[in-house]
Amino acid sequence: MNRTPIVDLNDGQSFEQAFQAADKQLRVNRQGGKYILMKLSDQSGTIAGMMWNADEKMFESFDRSDYVFCKGRTQIHNGNLQVIVTSIERMDPSEIELSEFERFDAAAADQLETRLRELLGGLRNIHLRALGETYLGDEDLLGRLKSAAAAVSNHHAYPGGLLRHTIDLMEMCQAIGPRYPQMDTELLMFGAFLHDLGKIEELSSGGEISYTDRGQMLGHIVIGIQMLDEKIRSLQTDSNDRFPDELKLHLEHLVVSHHGQLEYGSPKLPVTLEAVALHHIDNLDAKITAYTSVIESDVAADGNWTNYNPSIGRKLWKNRD
Structure with missing residues (x-):
């Protein structure tokens, strides 16, 4: 099964592929609607994910550390790449290539x-x-x-x-x-x-x-x-x-x-x-x-500078040419 590593995902990219569910939370928005906030991972890193209009049944259909098949699209939010998941389904470990998810060398x-x-x-x-x-x-x-x-x-x-x-x-x-x-x-x-x-x-x-x-x-x-x-x-x-x-x-x-x-x-x-x-x-x-x-995870369009990062209070120079 061909898949794009998280580190190689780009803004506005559609995907249908496996991830590992590193974390998940069921939350309620201001309008009372429920959504799943998750972290998806593979060997190359971790990315935040959102699934809108979710319910308890969908939330309970997979557990942390499970491998899941997701459909959705990437987008930039507050300067960081995230994924909007429209479909998620638990996978059997036999269906995935473990080397694509093992982060321990x-x-x-x-x-x-x-x-x-x-x-x-x-x-x-x-x-x-x-x-x-x-x-x-x-x-x-x-x-x-x-x-x-x-x-x-x-x-x-x-x-x-x-x-x-x-x-x-x-x-x-x-x-x-x-x-x-x-x-x-x-x-x-x-x-x-x-x-x-x-x-x-x-x-x-x-x-x-x-x-x-x-x-x-x-x-x-x-x-x-x-x-x-x-x-x-x-x-x-x-x-x-x-x-x-x-x-x-x-x-x-x-x-x-x-x-x-x-x-x-x-x-x-x-x-x-x-x-x-x-x-x-x-x-x-x-x-x-x-x-x-x-610097390595930044998705800013400006080739020389990262997006402003509030945790460090600055942009960083990233041009290595």
Whole structure:
């Protein structure tokens, strides 16, 4: 079955093809009419969809994560491409080509795992290296890290995105740290490894990426601190050696302060050089990745500029010729 990937859809284009229903909501408009607001996805990305004049029967005819055959047309709304669905029907998974919908790249994840092992295994600090081995020895944790997303939206919001973000930060720390001899580069790198690790428990990537109950109640910073305490306890039990209290304290501070500001979710402001550096390196990677996504998904007619994006308060230059 020939289909157009979401990333290649254009304004005003009719379609009759399969998607995966990433999310759905039954809503009521101002006139009392019901409609379905949905997110449709494939391997190339996600697009918002609307189905007008819907009812409960239509809404219940498919579930989140189901494959659905849709008819409709694309249109631009508030500067973004969306689809108006006129017909939707649940499909059996045997009717679709799974490779067109699987967003997790197992080969890339394996390469990133190899790089993670190189970075953690190459640490000269024996305590950090041993702690890294404790994390790497947890096969369940590592498997979930390889397939986890780094966010629900904005940046690295896809299966495998968390590990990509983690490796990028660790390599940036490895490159930047030596320029500032007052900083402990290996501590900074390990903080980059730990900073978002709690997201493997905070977010669920089954179907639409969403927050778990634990994620809603605690958040990834608290979860990350709990995981760190658990791994240090496990290391101490296995080695019969006490992990240095001061080193643990600095690792904890890197996790709790990496958002940089109290209003952005950090329980504490960064007060060490490593924590200040980690916050800015993390923010840089997140912003560049998010802005790149805005440019790549923009459908503005002006070839040089994106549409105005209210979430970032500006247009972005996108001409790469």
